[in-house]
Amino acid sequence: MIVLRYLVEPGFFGSEPVHIALAVGAIVAVTSAVVGVFTVTRGQSFAGHSLADIATTGGSGAFLIGINQFWGYLAFGAGAAAFMEMIGIQRRRGRDVATGVVLGAALGLAALFLYLGTQYSTTTGASFSILFGSIFVLTPSTVPALIVSALLALVTVAALGRVLLLSSLSPDIAAARGVPVRAVGAAFLMALAVSVALSAVIIGAVLSTALLIGPAATALRVAKGPVRAMAVAAGIGVAATWLGILLAYDSYYWPPAGRGWPVSFFVVTLIVGGYLVSYLRPRPPRAMAQESPDAEQVCSAR
């Protein structure tokens, strides 16, 4: 009992912000894990991170013209995804360049919006809270929007399912079998944009990227098959998030500042640590995340 009290600061389970943080963290972790497995397999980590940054730009733009920020996130996320798909070449290198160009333009817009915003109001710390966010200062009213967007992303990925997997692993075979590779890729990018945008706004762009890439990359190293990888990734993500929230709550009296350490630091450290631990395994059973996948197996399993 004493040990438990030492581990868990009293009041942890009774506090309202902690309840919301735990629930939101779990939702985001599960969605990110499922979407993240495909993101890592397709090699679109950069797009996943950029969409988070771009969506926050949309949020500040919406704030500037005085409409609900929710629409700003969605409009910018979806618009950027469409742009990337439009100018992006199918090859991996070209895709990252297209992502970079869109991100550069969006960051320029962000600079403008923040400048105009600071001229008309006093939101000096805006850029900072957009980047890092905080899972503890959520308003309960954003939770339904988060759940809806998470469901949207999950349903899209589940509906595309096997087709998406095949076209991620081997676009050529997928195209030969009559899969509209381009359209599938665009639909996935939209789902990614929706899920990443909202999670970035609620828990910060850093944490959103960490939850999207880290657990999925770890799971793809240790798990066999995509479905098991998703389950493992969801487990890792939820565990890291909850443990991070617990540690952040405990750290309130830790040195040096006595204000508590940020959640994002703990969660990121746990996720990266978990990824490094997965290296201890001698060799991955099946290198799904590597370049040469067993596309024929997927094909014949279909």
Added chain:
Amino acid sequence: MFGPLMLNTWIAATAVAVIAGVTGFFAVLRGSTFAAHAIPNGAFAGAAGASLLGLNPFVGLAVFSVAGALGIAGLSRRARSDVATALTFVMMLGVGALFVSWSSQYAQEAYSLLFGEVFGVSAEEVLPIGILGLVSVAAIVVMFRPLMLSSALPEVAEARGVSARRMELGFLLVMALATSMTVPVVGALLMFSLMIGPAAAARSLTARPGLAMALSVVIALVTVWAGLALSYRSDWPLGFFVGMIGAAFFLAGRAYAAVARSARRAGKTFPQTARSLRYLQLLAFPRREQGPGEKDFRLLPGVSRWRGAYSSATGATIRRTRPAGCSTGWPSTSAGTWSSRTWTRFSSAMTSPR
């Protein structure tokens, strides 16, 4: 606009544009745009840590950007590079969040690191930027040939004894060096857009590597000068103009490439501009004749190695300057040196789109 107060700004911006044009060209060619985003942005954590310890922020920036380069290169040994970059990046930002939460008055400084304070450059800041710019450009020039081969054709480079891993590490370190000095002046966001947009535009304009790099520098210069002038007049942030102009150049480059491709398909000798550019390039860099000690200079008959490597990486068509059967230009025409199998492997590596 060109007064003594603005002079430092113009000099610093010009130096930054040259650095960004040169390093960005390789960042785009190698497809390491994510690293170009991650290193400058993640390095701000170092500045936060340095200000916490009471050190010069340059020290923190340098330490963290080098650490980031080492982390990306180290992790990508066993994982795909985008995953390695993402994890290194979030780790750096997580540590940055921790540092910021320890010090209380950092938010304003963080804003200036992200968006830069190019209009407040002092003379003391210009000198280190210039020196660092020279060092990083010199490093790229020294590494140019192996770096080019390893960026365009990693397998061929490995076969020729150029370690891809070492090249990756070297390039990332140059990028770290370039960003640690420029970030406090122009900001991480501007540095990133200046590296990607002009270089991507230059790559669509021409298939010749040397010319593409020169064009990348020129476009970066035009972008940053126009951005400075517009920003000075309108009082809007420089990052906005640079981001927009860079993206516009990229779109224009892609449009030009598309028009040129369709014209070539229709059989017309379209690109008059390309020809005049090539003429200018020939004036500036006259083609060397092959000397006796340079047997390796040509890999395919009539196609210089760099051009072959570059065009197969970018998908541009290889134009032979000599007929294929011509004996001159082939390394040691004694037939025993190259078996037919080597020949097939090399030629397919050279011509197949990647």
